[in-house]
Amino acid sequence: MIKGLNSIIFLMLLILSLLSLGCYCAEVQEITNSKPLAVGQTLVSPGRIFELGFFSFSDSSKQYVGLWHKNIYPRKQVWVANRERPLAVSDGLASLIISRNGNLEIVDGKQNSVWSSNVTSQVSTSNTSSVVALLLDSGNFVVKNDVEADGVVWQSFDHPGDTMLPTQLLGFDSKSGKRNVLTSWKSENDPSVGRFWVGLSAETPSQVFVWVNNGSDSAPYWRSGPWDKSRFIGIPEMNSQYRSGFTLDDNVERGTKYLSWDRLLYPTYEEISSEGITKYMASVEGSNWTLGVEAPKHPCDIYGACGSFGVCKASESPICKCLKGFVPKSDQEWRKGNWTGGCVRKSKMFCQRQMTNRSVAAREKEDDGFLKMARLKVPDLHEFYASFVSDTSENCKIRCLNNCSCLAYAFVNSIGCLVWSKDLIDIQQFSSGGVDVFIRVARAEMGEGRPIKLIVSLTAICLISILGAIVVGFYRMRGHQRGKTTGNAGKYELADKIRTSRDTLREYIGKDDPYELLIYDFDSILVATDNFSLTNKLGQGGFGPVYKGKLPEGKEIAVKRLSSSSGQGKEEFKNETLLISNLQHKNLVRIMGCCVKGDEKLLVYEFMPNKSLDTFLFDPMRRAVLDWPCRFNIIQGVARGLLYLHHDSCLKVIHRDLKVSNILLDEKMNAKISDFGLARIVQETPDLENTKRVVGTIGYMSPEYAMGGIFSEKLDVYSFGVLVLEIISGKKNTSFCLHDQQQGFLAYAWNLWNEGKGLALVDEVLAGSYSSSEVMRCVHIGLLCVQDNAADRPTMLDVVFMLSSNIDGPQPKEPVFTVVYSTTPVIRPQPQYQSTFSTNDTSITAIEGR
Structure with missing residues (x-):
């Protein structure tokens, strides 16, 4: 009887304990000076996406305040407040409070401050009722008050840990010296600061780096390659799958440079692990995490794996080799599989020798050349030449050739001309993706048989020059005969037509004349389209008819002709001329030029042989x-x-x-x-x-x-x-x-x-x-x-x-x-x-x- 009564009492006490625990483990929507967050309670974002509270790891005596996605497992703490000063897991009276000076603070059971937001606030100690801490659906934990101008006095997004969330900023403010970086945990169960950190470089264009702390200094551990306005060119997955969404805002006037990415339909995050691996994670089903992209993945990804002037290719064995024209700096170390010492040149470059009293002819015979290497992750320590409309790969080559200290160059789409004047380090060759890099080498390293090829090339050039002179002489003679009756009246006729068309275009569309557009002469369009013949008509749209044409040099074009009866045609012409001339992408049709003459408004496009879908x-x-x-x-x-x-x-x-x-x-x-x-x-x-x-x-x-x-x-x-x-x-x-x-x-x-x-x-x-x-x-x-x-x-x-x-x-x-x-x-x-x-x-x- 007594035993049964004891059992009933025990069950009643257990139920009461569970009920009290249920009340204790309540969810709250805000923290104020009168409503702190206690152990067992959680702060939840309005859409129930994120949750913040006290947590501890299994088999650990330490307790932290952290933030995680509410309903996704395994649980990943995307931000931890007291990384370096954990509480005792036995301290059930700890709490997260709004302190008397308006700061957010973690206090232990004895009300000793363990961690603080540590900001200077205009709130007086008697008016902390206006301060509130909220968790947003973006995962940003913010402290607001009514006194500050913008309301927000502190936010967790400004103090990242090992994880970056969508819309969060990674970068720096060069004027204030503020820098947002990710810092790895010491281990999977220890959120204190580890050896690795991730940040954005200050160069143009920027790169993302993983650095490793080696005691008193830091060294590069991995890098993304330069930013090309939509992705990082040193990450093959971004090239082939176009995983864009990243934005790099470089504000020169403010001195700020920040990287962020947009939110998707499903939760995502990026982290730096305690081993120095960056991981992009996504949860589509809302119940678990899936690995997207990670780096480094293999030894070639490690910074400088093959040393200076060495190139790493993961699919080959050994993975390292010297660039052509270079040899290992230490054969002994190279044979041991230690390639970090890199390579040195076999032959001294011509521009490095004494060039006094050398003739131009002698220089042309001995001048340096460039060897092309395809599908490369470009070397580190690049220098950037601002890209203009007229900038080309050939101009980039000339700039490098005319500068004796230039060791390599690359012309990268959406970036422009990159050159290197320091030792070429951290080169990797991909199986797909990457860019072409041209390495400067001595003429002797350009390949055997070069003199014979050069003689053949010079002979061909001479023959072409002779034939060209004969043709030019013939046309000059005919022009001279016509000149007896016409004089020089028609000499600049075509140039005048182009100039007139340019002026007409400027008048027609306003001050935003797209100078990079080629202006076509109307008569040349008539000839190209056979006077807009029906046999050349490709189709009809709301704008007007489209015709196929062929320019004198043989290039096929598509000409869109503004219909004079089209009510919206004029605005469409102006809109398309100004708009598409500023847009360049492989999946957008390319505009080549336009023509304006009287009522005729023409747009000239690249010709699509398979027409429309x-x-x-x-x-x-x-x-x-x-x-x-x-x-x-x-x-x-x-x-x-x-x-x-x-x-x-x-x-x-x-x-x-x-x-x-x-x-x-x-x-x-x-x-x-x-x-x-x-x-x-x-x-x-x-x-x-x-x-x-x-x-x-x-x-x-x-x-x-x-x-x-x-x-x-x-x-x-x-x-x-x-x-x-x-x-x-x-x-x-x-x-x-x-x-x-x-x-x-x-x-x-x-x-x-x-x-x-x-x-x-x-x-x-x-x-x-x-x-x-x-x-x-x-x-x-x-x-x-x-x-x-x-x-x-x-x-x-x-x-x-x-x-x-x-x-x-x-x-x-x-x-x-x-x-x-x-x-x-x-x-x-x-x-x-x-x-x-x-x-x-x-x-x-x-x-x-x-």
């Missing part, structure tokens, strides 16, 4: 040419082009008329986005904008834009989603019909997906010759992009990331807004907005909600 996709006889690898490549190309427009270009551009007919295909069937006449430059802001002129194509316009004129980059995302589903199915969204049912193309695609029949959407001409996983991933992405709510759609950064990895996004929602095309035109007046729709082979339109 619709000529294949919607042609029953030709669509089989588009096999699945080709279609998937087109989808990826369009995604990369849009990412450039939205994020990576110097301007933030919304295309507003993305559709199948505006995707051009080059000779290798690579996609290039065209027709920027309706594009819009917007400010770098996430806010939606409103327009009274709705432009675009029915079927590709998002609901919020078609019905209310509200647009953002999510308008292009919606159009991209429609485009993806069309590419997969080979069906036009505007002419889709399902047994007379009132079901639009998007609703049909979603129903198939929802029923687990997504592969039924695939074009029948592919006949199973496709990757099921890639198709399902693309259907998934397409449906995510066409969701009704703009906020639910991914960004193009999300899209490119999903396309280039095996990571899926969240489940798409059922589209409520659909476009249904009946057999009779239905006109829905919109008195508030003037609508302009570009040609899409569809004249029957009805926008309905269901």
Whole structure:
């Protein structure tokens, strides 16, 4: 009896303990001077994404205050406050408080301060009620008060640990001396500062470095290679998969340089491990972490693995070898596998010798040369020559050749001319990616047989010169004969025409004359297009007709001719001339020049031999040419082009008329986005904008834009989603019909997906010759992009990331807004907005909600 009573009492006490513990382990939304955070409580962000509280490691007697993603395991502490001064795990009375001077403090059970935010505040000791500590959904832990101008007096993002979160800044302020770096933990269970730290270099262009502390000094351990305005060129994964989203803001006037990256649809973070490895982690399913990119991965990634003038290639054995024209500095060490001593030159360079009393002819025979090495991670310690429009690889070579101290050069797209005057260190050769680097060597190292080749080359040059002189003499004689009657009147006729056209262009489009554009003479365009003959007509758009042309030198071009009857043509011409001349990307069509003469307004583009995507996709006889690898490549190309427009270009551009007919295909069937006449430059802001002129194509316009004129980059995302589903199915969204049912193309695609029949959407001409996983991933992405709510759609950064990895996004929602095309035109007046729709082979339109 007594034993049973004791058991009941024990159970009651246990229940009471659990109940009291449940109350004690409460979640709070803020910390104030009257509401501290106690052991067992957690501070939670508004969206329940992040959580902050006291924690300890297993088998540890130490306790910390840290921050982590709330529902993702294994739990990763992305920030720790008291890294260097842990509490005893037995101290259950410790708390995180707002102190009397307005600082955030960790105090132990005896109210001794263990850690403090340590900022000078304007808050008086009697007015700390205005101070509050909050955890934001970005993972930033902030202290605010009503006294300071901007409200924020302290934030954890300014005091990073071993982890960097999206929107957090890594870099420095050279004027104030403030520097944001990541510092590794000492071990997996010890968050105190370890040996490695990550930061941004001050050079131009910058690199990310991992440094290692070796007692009294630091040494480079790994580096990313220079920044090329969208990615780091020394990380092959970024080159091949275009994992962009990073932004490097270099403000010379303020003296600041900061690196950050955008938030994706799913949680991500980057850390420096206690072993010095940088890791990019993502959680798509929301329950665990997946490794994305890590570095260093192999011995060649370690800084200076092969020493000066040595090159490392991971796929070879041994991994190190000397550059051509160089030999190991120590054969003995090299044979032992110790390559860090590097290499030295075999032959002294010509420019280093005494050149007194040497003739020009002698110098030309003995001058140094350059050996090309492909797919390299460029050496460290580069010097940057500012890139101009006229800058070329040849100009870069001349600059290096004329400078005796220049040891190598590289002309890198989106960067310009890089040269090296110090020992070439940390060179790596990739199997793919990288850039071409030209190494300066003595003439004797340029290869055997050089004198014979030189003689042959000189002979050929002499023959060409003689033939050229004969041709020039012949034309001069004929010109002299014509000059007897015409004089010199026509000598500068072409130059005058070009100058007049340039002046007309400046007057037409205003002060923003794009001087880098080539101005074409109208008569030369007439000749190139055979007087705009119908046989050369490539197509017709809202802007006007497009013609194929051929310049005298044999180069093929596409000429877009402004239709004089086009109401919006003038604005489109001005918009496209100013816009596309500033945009350069492999997935955007390239403008070559323009011509303005009277009412004639012409734009000249590179010629796309395979015309537009619709000529294949919607042609029953030709669509089989588009096999699945080709279609998937087109989808990826369009995604990369849009990412450039939205994020990576110097301007933030919304295309507003993305559709199948505006995707051009080059000779290798690579996609290039065209027709920027309706594009819009917007400010770098996430806010939606409103327009009274709705432009675009029915079927590709998002609901919020078609019905209310509200647009953002999510308008292009919606159009991209429609485009993806069309590419997969080979069906036009505007002419889709399902047994007379009132079901639009998007609703049909979603129903198939929802029923687990997504592969039924695939074009029948592919006949199973496709990757099921890639198709399902693309259907998934397409449906995510066409969701009704703009906020639910991914960004193009999300899209490119999903396309280039095996990571899926969240489940798409059922589209409520659909476009249904009946057999009779239905006109829905919109008195508030003037609508302009570009040609899409569809004249029957009805926008309905269901």
